[in-house]
Amino acid sequence: DQQVKQNSPSLSVQEGRISILNCDYTNSMFDYFLWYKKYPAEGPTFLISISSIKDKNEDGRFTVFLNKSAKHLSLHIVPSQPGDSAVYFCAALGGGADGLTFGKGTHLIIQP
Amino acid sequence: DSGVTQTPKHLITATGQRVTLRCSPRSGDLSVYWYQQSLDQGLQFLIQYYNGEERAKGNILERFSAQQFPDLHSELNLSSLELGDSALYFCATTRVTDTQYFGPGTRLTVL
Numbered sequence A: 001d002q003q004v005k006q007n008s009p010s011l012s013v014q015e016g017r018i019s020i021l022n023c024d025y026t027n028s029m030f031d032y033f034l035w036y037k038k039y040p041a042e043g044p045t046f047l048i049s050i051s052s053i054k055d056k057n058e059d060g061r062f063t064v065f066l067n068k069s070a071k072h073l074s075l076h077i078v079p080s081q082p083g084d085s086a087v088y089f090c091a092a093l094g095g096g097a098d099g100l101t102f103g104k105g106t107h108l109i110i111q112p
Numbered sequence B: 001d002s003g004v005t006q007t008p009k010h011l012i013t014a015t016g017q018r019v020t021l022r023c024s025p026r027s028g029d030l031s032v033y034w035y036q037q038s039l040d041q042g043l044q045f046l047i048q049y050y051n052g053e054e055r056a057k058g059n060i061l062e063r064f065s066a067q068q069f070p071d072l073h074s075e076l077n078l079s080s081l082e083l084g085d086s087a088l089y090f091c092a093t094t095r096v097t098d099t100q101y102f103g104p105g106t107r108l109t110v111l
Helices: none
Strands: A010-014 A019-025 A030-038 A045-051 A056-059 A062-067 A072-077 A086-094 A097-102 A106-111 B005-007 B010-013 B019-024 B031-038 B042-050 B053-057 B064-068 B074-078 B087-094 B106-110
Touching (some): A010 A019, A019 A086, A030 A062, A045 A062, A097 B031, B005 B087, B010 B019, B019 B087, B019 B106, B042 B064, B074 B087
Parallel strands (some): A010 A106
Antiparallel strands (some): A019 A072, A056 A062, A062 A072, A086 A106, B005 B019, B019 B074, B042 B053, B064 B074, B087 B106
16 A cells, blocks of 8 residues: 555646645654655655644745645645756655655656 | 765666675765665665664565675665566665665666
8 A cells, every 4th residue: 555645647837837746645653754856867856854743844945835634745846947847756754664655756847 | 966875876687696786875874775666666665774783674575685884885685686676776874864865876677
């Protein structure tokens, strides 16, 4: 069973607009969530994280929102830039798992 | 650049063979995690070492093993290789148990 789900395999957004990537989880014991960005043939690059005691964390153009009651988190990128085109992975830590549990990823395409 | 290095970048081998993948952590990082990324399974946690000792196991096959040396670099050993073991293998390191920083990966192709 997939404990972390990213239901949109791909997302296309115009340059300058907001990109919103979504992630749902099922394990209520997860207590730390991370977003990674990945280009082909490279390792995942850490973007931003959030602890379960918070509901929002901002870092420059990136904001992560956590809704614990809905077991949902989202990553907002504002404004979207061409270099943001990549695969974005949502990951969770805790819940008895010692490594990160990843979603399948969302391929974000920023159109000019 | 995360500061985590992995060698080799690419590895091509035959079924039944044994290979070793190497990971050097960021300076000061004591914990090393290994992950496998395959097309059908996505990124999956294999095993974790902390300061030389095995800390946790994920979906690691019995044919696979790992170790962490006194200088904190880690090696992942894959034996009796099968076609299905072809994947990207990443290591990630961290100081305690917070954000994990990933290396560039090793692409393993089993023919």
